[in-house]
Amino acid sequence: MSNFDNVKFSNNDFKSLIFGRHSIRHYDPSVKIPRSELKEMLAEATTAPSSCNLQSWHFIVVDTDEGKEKLKKFFMKFNYPQLESCSAMVLFFGYTDAFKKYRDLWQGMYDRKEITHEMLEKIFATFLPLYEHASQDVLISDGTRDCGLVAMQFMLLARAYGYETNPIGGYDWTKAAAVMGLDPQKYFPVMAVSIGKPEKGAQEVETNRYPIDEVMQFM
Ligand SMILES: Cc1cc2nc3c(=O)[nH]c(=O)nc-3n(C[C@H](O)[C@H](O)[C@H](O)COP(=O)(O)O)c2cc1C
Helix, strand or coil, rough: HHCCCCCCCCCCCCCHHHHCCCCCCCCCCCCCCCHHHHHHHHCCCCCCHHHHHHCCCEEEEECCHHHHHHHHHECCCCHHHHHHHHEEEEEEECCCCCCHHHHHHHHHHHHHCCCCHHHHHHHHHHHHHHHHHCCCHHHHHHHHHHHHHHHHHHHHHHHCCEEEEEEEEECCCCCHHCCCCCCCCCCCEEEEEEEEECCCCCCCCCCCCCCCHHCCCCC
């Protein structure tokens, strides 16, 4: 991924990034993350895998008071502490029409000689028809997975840039797209992620996990 050769992380220690992540719900409200940095983190997060490279995601970054007021129209009250104090709330929407851009994406790769003609034909003959004939349920299910992966990458990247996050599903799913000006027939909410610097001294919830033997099996 040569585009990202010059990325500078403030923390590049994988162990600390992954095991040090905890949901942070109280942020220092005086911290403003530059839009260029938010954009950079999201661009880097899109290196996430997605179903057939469909990238069926769309992000809305809310970092203004007016934007946050809009979110209050559908966020549950118990998520107001994050909403009011975070530097930004990033909404991850799935996009069920992503397959319509698919032909151009792969054609571009072929034109730049990144894939062979055989590969191009294979994609047009196999994956594309799958999506063109897919039900809305399948498109939503694929988009949900894609968004989950890109959101997780974003949360880890946030830590690499020195910020903390909280994934949020506690809002009215039926209202999110319309209130944010998206077509609810094509965009569906998957989750929101608050991001910022933690408020000093705030008490956060400790969590633990089930023992691995309870949740796995070999076959
Ligand atoms: C899909 C999803 C939705 C969540 N929704 C909320 C939410 O609405 N409000 C909240 O405070 N935390 C929410 N969380 C955070 C979880 O409570 C948290 O990840 C879990 O308790 C484990 O804690 P940890 O993130 O500190 O490891 C959500 C997490 C996920 C993955």
